Amino acid sequence: MNKKLDITQVVDEHLCHSCGACFASCGHDSISFTESVGGYYMPKIDYDTCTNCGLCFEVCSGDHFGKTLQDIVPDDPFVGNLLGCEVGKATDETTFKNSQSGGVTTALLAQLLDSGAIEVALVAVMREDIPPRGDFALVRSSQELYASQKSKYTPIPLLSAIPELKNVDGPIAIVGLSCHFHSLQNLCDVYKWLTKKEIIKIGLICDRVMTASAIDFISMQATKEPVKNFVYRDKQKPAYPGNPVVTTADGSEYMLDKSVRMEMKDFFTPARCRLCFDKLNVFADVVMGDPHGVEGVDRKNGETLVLTRTQIGKELIDKTKNARYVVLRDVDQQSVIRGQGIAKKKKEWSNYVSAWQALGKKVPNYPFTPKIAQEFSKEKVNLLHSLSLDKYESKEKLLFDAQKHYTNKKLKRAIKRPLSQIKTIIRKLIKG
Ligand SMILES: Cc1cc2nc3c(=O)[nH]c(=O)nc-3n(C[C@H](O)[C@H](O)[C@H](O)COP(=O)(O)OP(=O)(O)OC[C@H]3O[C@@H](n4cnc5c(N)ncnc54)[C@H](O)[C@@H]3O)c2cc1C
Numbered sequence: 001m002n003k004k005l006d007i008t009q010v011v012d013e014h015l016c017h018s019c020g021a022c023f024a025s026c027g028h029d030s031i032s033f034t035e036s037v038g039g040y041y042m043p044k045i046d047y048d049t050c051t052n053c054g055l056c057f058e059v060c061s062g063d064h065f066g067k068t069l070q071d072i073v074p075d076d077p078f079v080g081n082l083l084g085c086e087v088g089k090a091t092d093e094t095t096f097k098n099s100q101s102g103g104v105t106t107a108l109l110a111q112l113l114d115s116g117a118i119e120v121a122l123v124a125v126m127r128e129d130i131p132p133r134g135d136f137a138l139v140r141s142s143q144e145l146y147a148s149q150k151s152k153y154t155p156i157p158l159l160s161a162i163p164e165l166k167n168v169d170g171p172i173a174i175v176g177l178s179c180h181f182h183s184l185q186n187l188c189d190v191y192k193w194l195t196k197k198e199i200i201k202i203g204l205i206c207d208r209v210m211t212a213s214a215i216d217f218i219s220m221q222a223t224k225e226p227v228k229n230f231v232y233r234d235k236q237k238p239a240y241p242g243n244p245v246v247t248t249a250d251g252s253e254y255m256l257d258k259s260v261r262m263e264m265k266d267f268f269t270p271a272r273c274r275l276c277f278d279k280l281n282v283f284a285d286v287v288m289g290d291p292h293g294v295e296g297v298d299r300k301n302g303e304t305l306v307l308t309r310t311q312i313g314k315e316l317i318d319k320t321k322n323a324r325y326v327v328l329r330d331v332d333q334q335s336v337i338r339g340q341g342i343a344k345k346k347k348e349w350s351n352y353v354s355a356w357q358a359l360g361k362k363v364p365n366y367p368f369t370p371k372i373a374q375e376f377s378k379e380k381v382n383l384l385h386s387l388s389l390d391k392y393e394s395k396e397k398l399l400f401d402a403q404k405h406y407t408n409k410k411l412k413r414a415i416k417r418p419l420s421q422i423k424t425i426i427r428k429l430i431k432g
Contacts, residue, residue: 004054007031011042013362014387015062017272018042020136020157021183022056025190031056033157035133037398038389039213040270041155059190061182062272064365066189069182072283073367078342078349080282084308084317085336087291088328089298097236100150102304105175105202105288107325108316110142112173115323118200119170123148124156130249131216132230136161148175153232153261155209155270159183162194171198177206178278185283200312203284205305205340208273210265211389217264217402222246222254232261240302241290263409267402271386274352274379275364279345285313293339294331305336348379355379 007022018041023031030050031043043056057063065073074080090096090103092110099106112118120138125148127135134156139145158180165172174184181201188195219227225248235242237255244256281287291297291305306328308314320326350370353363358380373379392398407429414425 004052005057006045006050006052006054007043007056007060008045010057010060010063011044013063014271015275015362015364016040016042016060017062017179017270017276018155018157019061019179019183020160021059021061021162021187023157023160024162024187025055025059027053027055033160035212036390037213037392037395039211039216039268040390041157041212055190059183059186061179061186062364063362064186065182065367066186068189069185069283070365070367072185074282077277077282077366077368078280078346079337080280081309082307082333083310083314084306085331085333086306086308086317086328087294087297087303087331088306088326089301089303090326091324094146095149096301098146098149099302099304100233100235100242101240101288101290101302103149104304104306104326104328105204106145106149108202108286108320109139109145109173109175111320111323111325112171112200112316113140113142113145115319117171117319118173119168120165121145121173121175122158122161122165123175124152124158126150126152126230128229130226130228131219132228133212133215138164150234151204151232153210154212154215159187162187165197166193168197171200173200173202175202175204176284177204177209178276178281178283179206181281181283182278200316201284201286203281203287205280205287205289205307207279207345208265208269208276210261210268211270213389213395213398213402214261214264214268216395217268217399217406218244218256218260219246220399220403221260221406222256223248223252225249225252233258235302239300240298242302260406264402264406266382267385267405268389269382269386271356271383274383274386275349275356277345277349277366280307280340280342282309285310286316289340291331291336291339292341293335295335305331307336351376351379352383355383359383 030046090107095103134152134154136158229247231245233242234245246254287307289305351373353370354373355376
């Protein structure tokens with residue numbers, strides 16, 4: 001009998017995006033997630049209990065788009081269908097202040113839960129642990145939503161919660177990245193019961209995540225003590241877009257400059273994110289992001305960019321506005337597309353796919369092809385670097401090299417500054 005493909009192949013080809021769909025598909029509890037040295041969060045099969053049914057592979061959008069996804073890809077897959085572009089904020093002050101951008105994501109969920117329009121919301125949270133890591137939660141009341149606010153730039157296997165939704169009778173809302181919604185559609189192709197559920201898809205714009213080791217690296221810049229909570233961007237510290245905040249086990253809080261996250265983004269980017277075209281989350285009903293490039297936005301306190309894609313999304317936005325949970329105003333679609341750098345994204349995506357192919361690697365079967373790039377040496381270097389994160393013997397060695405990389409970057413940046421500033425920076429660097 002021929003052995004069916006399973007999720008191990010996807011992991012070996014570095015195509016897994018840690019969405020959790022394989023876990024949801026496994027009827028034998030044979031899949032668990034483990035964190036690698038590089039901070040990748042990968043499924044592992046227990047072959048003692050695995051029946052080689054092949055479902056974990058079938059639902060994996062890291063490897064492929066299933067039949068429905070192939071059929072519903074929009075004409076411009078980088079932009080997708082747009083019924084409206086708005087910018088605004090949550091009217092509830094606590095929701096707004098605790099949010100990443102303008103709190104509209106949480107306000108939509110609150111309105112849905114308070115009005116009884118949904119029974120449950122599937123959201124991402126940060127698990128307070130040593131070290132802290134991304135996690136997911138099923139939420140049934142708007143009071144529980146605060147813990148899910150703010151962006152976690154880390155892979156979260158959100159779809160692992162899908163089996164728990166089987167017993168939910170009413171409608172459900174899911175807040176997810178594009179990879180979550182790609183695999184959700186693949187799951188729907190396989191599971192009839194899931195197709196019958198009423199699911200509202202609230203997407204986030206996403207250029208990429210960082211592997212979980214980025215949490216350890218950024219924390220390490222603040223303290224050597226064990227860390228139990230981590231915030232990538234706290235817009236109250238001191239203002240939007242916000243700095244990283246690290247809390248140690250004894251409750252001490254440290255704020256870092258946001259440049260740490262920005263400088264180390266490339267270092268910790270998973271290879272799979274480079275191959276994803278779907279920054280604007282084209283299969284969601286409504287999509288949330290930061291209003292980059294949009295004029296007249298409150299850049300001190302933050303606002304959410306809202307892209308409405310479907311009739312379901314439009315009704316949700318209208319109801320939430322009418323119930324006064326949010327205030328939104330129209331913005332120009334072209335400036336939104338420009339502000340999100342979609343032209344650059346198209347070019348980079350083509351270059352990364354060409355570089356991945358040149359490395360002899362399998363490319364996901366998207367139903368459209370990239371422009372064949374002639375020059376992709378930078379992209380090749382970045383991809384090889386992403387793959388190298390898992391080749392370290394230990395996390396300590398990885399973090400040691402990450403520190404060297406960060407110091408070099410800071411020095412390069414410093415050299416471009418006036419002499420007086422250079423002296424201060426060097427003094428600080430020597431101090432440690
Ligand atoms: C990994 C990532 C990359 C992003 N990249 C961009 C970008 O390039 N450009 C841009 O304009 N915007 C980006 N965003 C979106 C932006 O950071 C805000 O999340 C968005 O503007 C919503 O803000 P809000 O104040 O309305 O949300 P809040 O009210 O603060 O609520 C945040 C919501 O995000 C969900 N969430 C947080 N992290 C994750 C995660 N890892 N996976 C799934 N759900 C999650 C939570 O469940 C919660 O519902 C990104 C977000 C993430 C998580």
